[in-house]
Amino acid sequence: MYHSLERQNTCFRASIQPAQRLLITLRYLATGNSFGSLHYEFKVGKSTISGIVHETCLVLWNVLKPLVFKKPAKEDWLKISDEFWERCNFPNCVGAIDGKHIRILRPFDSGSQFFNYKKYFSFVLMAVVDAKYNFIYIDVGAYGSSSDSGVFNHSTFGRMIRANSLDLPNDSSLPGTNEPALPFVFVGDEAFALGKNLLRPFSSRALSNDKRIFNYRLTRARRVVECAFGILANKWRILHTAINLSLEHAVSAVKTACALHNYVRERDGIDYEDSMMHNMEAAQWSLTRGTSSGKLIRDQFLNYFLSPAGELPWQMQAI
Incomplete structure (x- = not known):
C-alpha cells in the first residue's frame, strides 16, 4: 500500500511521505476537521491536503475492498x-x-x-x-x-x-x-x-x-x-x-470509512491473529x-x- 502512496520528489521540494499522507487522511476521516484546520496541524497546503485525501482514499479502498468485502x-x-x-x-x-x-x-x-x-x-x-x-x-x-x-x-x-x-x-x-x-x-x-x-x-x-x-x-x-x-x-x-467535498470525493471517503470500519472490527480484541496483514504486500x-x-x-x-x-x-x- 505504501508503494501506491509514494510520489516523486520535484526540483522545488521533497514529496510528502506515504506515512504522512496516510496520517492526514485518517485524521480527516476520524475527526471531520476542515482542510484549514489540517493545514495548521500538518503544515501542508489546503489544496494539497484535498488531493492527498482523495488519492489516499482511493488507495485504501482498492487495497481493503478485496479483504473486507469478500x-x-x-x-x-x-x-x-x-x-x-x-x-x-x-x-x-x-x-x-x-x-x-x-x-x-x-x-x-x-x-x-x-x-x-x-x-x-x-x-x-x-x-x-x-x-x-x-x-x-x-x-x-x-x-x-x-x-x-x-x-x-x-x-x-x-x-x-x-x-x-x-x-x-x-x-x-x-x-x-x-x-x-x-x-x-x-x-x-x-x-x-x-x-x-x-x-x-x-x-x-x-x-x-x-x-x-x-x-x-x-x-x-x-x-x-x-x-x-x-x-x-x-x-x-x-x-x-x-x-x-465534491460528490465523487465524498462517496469515495464514505466507502473508505466503511472498509476501515470492517478492518478495525476484525481486529478488535487481544486474541485476534492478524493474518490479513500478510496479504496486503435473472429472472425476478x-x-x-x-x-x-x-x-x-x-x-x-x-x-x-x-x-x-x-x-x-x-x-x-x-x-
Missing part, C-alpha cells in the same frame, strides 16, 4: 446465521438491511435530487450488516430523495437477492424443530418490500400480541444495522458533519408472487416464536 460462501452465511441466533435469538437470519443518509453540501446543478425528507442534502449509504456489526455489502451514492426500498431494489445486492444468486444455504428447519424447512432471510424495517428472503415487521395498525412478538423478535435482529451505523459514525466522525419474481411467499414465510417464523422451541421467556413482558 462475497460470502454458503459456510459464511451459515456462520452469520449462527451468530444472529446466538446474539439476537432470530433463526435463519443472514443479515440486517437499512439505509443511512450521509449529509453533504448541495452538489452543483443537482436540483432537489439530493434533498431528503429530513430537509437536508444527502446521499444514501445502503448496507447489509452481520450480527457482529460488520458490513457485508454497501451501496453508496444514491440520491437522498430516494426511498430505502428504491435504493435497495436498484442496488447490485437487491438484484442478486431477486435473481437468487447470493449462494445462500438451502432451506433449513428452525432450531429445535424438524419441519418445515424455511429459507435464510434478511431483515429490514417497514420501508422494504416483503419477499421470500426478506422479512419486514407487521404494520403497526391494530397489532395482535402474536404480531407484536414477531415485530419485537425481528427488531432485536434488525437493530444491529443501526448499531453498526452508530459505531461507524462515532469512529469516523466525518459522518457527523456535512461533508465538504413478480411483486405479487414475492409478497405472497414472504407473507407465508413470515407467518411461519411468527408461529415458531410462539412455540416452546422458539419463544423467549421475557418476550411477553417486552411487548
Whole structure:
C-alpha cells in the first residue's frame, strides 16, 4: 500500500511521505476537521491536503475492498446465521438491511435530487450488516430523495437477492424443530418490500400480541444495522458533519470509512491473529408472487416464536 502512496520528489521540494499522507487522511476521516484546520496541524497546503485525501482514499479502498468485502460462501452465511441466533435469538437470519443518509453540501446543478425528507442534502449509504456489526455489502451514492426500498431494489445486492444468486444455504428447519424447512432471510424495517428472503415487521395498525412478538423478535435482529451505523459514525466522525467535498470525493471517503470500519472490527480484541496483514504486500419474481411467499414465510417464523422451541421467556413482558 505504501508503494501506491509514494510520489516523486520535484526540483522545488521533497514529496510528502506515504506515512504522512496516510496520517492526514485518517485524521480527516476520524475527526471531520476542515482542510484549514489540517493545514495548521500538518503544515501542508489546503489544496494539497484535498488531493492527498482523495488519492489516499482511493488507495485504501482498492487495497481493503478485496479483504473486507469478500462475497460470502454458503459456510459464511451459515456462520452469520449462527451468530444472529446466538446474539439476537432470530433463526435463519443472514443479515440486517437499512439505509443511512450521509449529509453533504448541495452538489452543483443537482436540483432537489439530493434533498431528503429530513430537509437536508444527502446521499444514501445502503448496507447489509452481520450480527457482529460488520458490513457485508454497501451501496453508496444514491440520491437522498430516494426511498430505502428504491435504493435497495436498484442496488447490485437487491438484484442478486431477486435473481437468487447470493449462494445462500438451502432451506433449513428452525432450531429445535424438524419441519418445515424455511429459507435464510434478511431483515429490514417497514420501508422494504416483503419477499421470500426478506422479512419486514407487521404494520403497526391494530397489532395482535402474536404480531407484536414477531415485530419485537425481528427488531432485536434488525437493530444491529443501526448499531453498526452508530459505531461507524462515532469512529469516523466525518459522518457527523456535512461533508465538504465534491460528490465523487465524498462517496469515495464514505466507502473508505466503511472498509476501515470492517478492518478495525476484525481486529478488535487481544486474541485476534492478524493474518490479513500478510496479504496486503435473472429472472425476478413478480411483486405479487414475492409478497405472497414472504407473507407465508413470515407467518411461519411468527408461529415458531410462539412455540416452546422458539419463544423467549421475557418476550411477553417486552411487548
